[in-house]
Amino acid sequence: MTETTQEVRVRFAPSPTGRLHIGGARTAIDNWAFARSQGGKFILRIEDTDPERSTEENKQVILRAMRWLGLDWDEGPEVGGPFGPYTQMERMGTYAQALETLKAKGAVYPCFCTKEELDAKRAKAEDEEGGYSGYDGTCRGLDPAEAKRRIEAGEPHVWRLAVPEGHGPIEFDDAVYGPMSFPADVMDDLILVRTDGSPTYNFAVVCDDANMAITHVIRGDDHLSNTPRQILIYEALGLPVPTFAHLSMILGPDGKKLSKRHGATSVEEYRDRGYLPDALVNFLALLGWSLDGETTIIPRDVLCSQFSLDRITKKDAIFDEKKLDWMNGVYIREMDAATWYGLSRPWLVQSVATGYCITQTSVVPQANPSDPNAPQPEPVEVTAEALHRAEAFVNANQPLFERIFPQVQERLNRLDEIEGKIDFMFSGANCRLDQKSVTKVLLKEGARAEEILRAVRDVLANEAIPWQCDPLQDACKQLCETLDVKVKMVFQPIRVAIAGNMVSPPLFELVELMERDDVVARLDNVIATVFAAQ
Numbered sequence: 001m002t003e004t005t006q007e008v009r010v011r012f013a014p015s016p017t018g019r020l021h022i023g024g025a026r027t028a029i030d031n032w033a034f035a036r037s038q039g040g041k042f043i044l045r046i047e048d049t050d051p052e053r054s055t056e057e058n059k060q061v062i063l064r065a066m067r068w069l070g071l072d073w074d075e076g077p078e079v080g081g082p083f084g085p086y087t088q089m090e091r092m093g094t095y096a097q098a099l100e101t102l103k104a105k106g107a108v109y110p111c112f113c114t115k116e117e118l119d120a121k122r123a124k125a126e127d128e129e130g131g132y133s134g135y136d137g138t139c140r141g142l143d144p145a146e147a148k149r150r151i152e153a154g155e156p157h158v159w160r161l162a163v164p165e166g167h168g169p170i171e172f173d174d175a176v177y178g179p180m181s182f183p184a185d186v187m188d189d190l191i192l193v194r195t196d197g198s199p200t201y202n203f204a205v206v207c208d209d210a211n212m213a214i215t216h217v218i219r220g221d222d223h224l225s226n227t228p229r230q231i232l233i234y235e236a237l238g239l240p241v242p243t244f245a246h247l248s249m250i251l252g253p254d255g256k257k258l259s260k261r262h263g264a265t266s267v268e269e270y271r272d273r274g275y276l277p278d279a280l281v282n283f284l285a286l287l288g289w290s291l292d293g294e295t296t297i298i299p300r301d302v303l304c305s306q307f308s309l310d311r312i313t314k315k316d317a318i319f320d321e322k323k324l325d326w327m328n329g330v331y332i333r334e335m336d337a338a339t340w341y342g343l344s345r346p347w348l349v350q351s352v353a354t355g356y357c358i359t360q361t362s363v364v365p366q367a368n369p370s371d372p373n374a375p376q377p378e379p380v381e382v383t384a385e386a387l388h389r390a391e392a393f394v395n396a397n398q399p400l401f402e403r404i405f406p407q408v409q410e411r412l413n414r415l416d417e418i419e420g421k422i423d424f425m426f427s428g429a430n431c432r433l434d435q436k437s438v439t440k441v442l443l444k445e446g447a448r449a450e451e452i453l454r455a456v457r458d459v460l461a462n463e464a465i466p467w468q469c470d471p472l473q474d475a476c477k478q479l480c481e482t483l484d485v486k487v488k489m490v491f492q493p494i495r496v497a498i499a500g501n502m503v504s505p506p507l508f509e510l511v512e513l514m515e516r517d518d519v520v521a522r523l524d525n526v527i528a529t530v531f532a533a534q
């Protein structure tokens with residue numbers, strides 16, 4: 001088969017030793033998008049040969065994160081496929097078989113050096129020669145008959161690859177880094193199989209990639225130094241070497257390798273902070289790859305048709321969370337209300353429950369609300385009972401939330417930001433009043449807020465005015481004329497009295513979605529408490 005007719009087969013091979021991190025997700029996305037753009041296959045393989053650090057739970061977390069990102073795999077755990085099993089621990093027989101092949105070719109030898117011996121050699125070399133250049137090949141020259149005898153006697157041993165003497169530089173053309181060359185004479189004879197019979201990472205990866213007919217290995221450049229070793233193993237097995245593409249590192253905005261210090265690093269954390277899978281996939285795909293150097297919003301279908309290895313840069317990519325927030329906002333603005341409702345349910349429940357649990361009826365303003373030592377409002381304690389009730393409410397009221405969505409859509413960069421924006425709608429007359437807003441709007445010199453709110457109260461209580469945004473707003477506007485005040489002087493106090501804050505989503509659009517009695521009760525409450533406290 002020639003390059004052009006061979007089906008592209010790529011793999012993402014996470015080790016289940018932790019959650020799916022941003023870097024791993026970017027590698028997965030590049031593999032997935034490349035497979036899709038080439039009409040090839042995307043394979044998921046679990047590399048769980050480190051028994052101490054691999055867990056079933058981590059594996060499940062990774063699979064869930066992959067599904068949440070929408071990175072569907074053609075072969076792998078749960079979906080199976082013709083090259084399975086797709087979990088390394090279930091492939092032990094294949095590594096044993098490959099070892100037999102290498103033994104038959106004389107490409108490997110058993111090494112009986114103990115850990116203590118090797119440690120001592122390393123320490124000596126570091127002291128006397130200024131560095132350790134790897135295994136010195138002590139067992140390479142062992143007489144085969146003696147080696148056989150020692151194995152039969154049960155002496156512990158590993159299997160090492162005999163790096164061919166006189167092997168010229170190991171060369172490969174990396175799809176990202178370009179032509180690479182590593183001298184072979186500095187490679188020591190690497191271990192392929194450990195004393196307990198388990199394969200090392202390099203050996204297992206080569207066996208799997210070869211047996212799964214992987215055509216392109218796309219992975220992080222932390223594996224770049226493994227690649228020449230893996231090529232030696234391919235050569236020893238007499239197998240074709242795939243194309244390699246190493247992806248540059250992801251750095252935080254401070255130029256240091258992205259880590260916990262920079263905040264969230266796992267995909268789940270991003271999910272829980274209200275990011276959308278489409279936005280995260282778009283954002284991560286652009287870490288190191290570009291469509292044309294300028295387009296930033298790249299929907300999945302475009303990514304899947306246009307992704308190419310030749311537009312991946314070897315420059316380190318900077319993870320800019322502000323850009324991610326902006327991009328997430330773009331996706332929120334493009335989504336329809338039903339989708340938003342479906343994805344936002346956990347935060348809607350939280351908002352409604354918070355509204356239910358607000359107990360403070362009003363706030364007595366401090367003399368100086370900008371005083372940093374002024375008491376801050378207590379955080380609302382949300383009870384389990386309220387959450388339960390809120391959940392039932394959210395489930396039963398999809399149409400209500402779909403009507404709220406257009407009012408808040410422009411103001412959300414993340415789904416979790418809905419909290420705090422609409423909880424006032426569910427607090428009833430207990431609506432908590434922001435202290436600063438009370439001082440600046442209701443109690444300001446010459447604000448005439450009490451008089452204005454009394455008039456507003458009568459307008460809103462008037463059953464003759466339909467309970468709809470425009471007629472209510474018009475009726476309140478008319479008050480400006482009647483009372484001879486500016487529009488702002490009427491509308492700001494209304495906002496504070498109903499939403500509890502001088503900043504809120506469009507007010508009358510939301511008021512229309514509330515009950516008349518509830519809104520009137522809020523005005524009564526403010527009139528009775530705020531001004532009386534003066």
Ligand code: GLU
Nearest residue numbers: 013014015047205219223
């Ligand atoms: N299991 C390896 C890792 O998680 C994958 C290495 C590879 O892609 O070859 O880093």
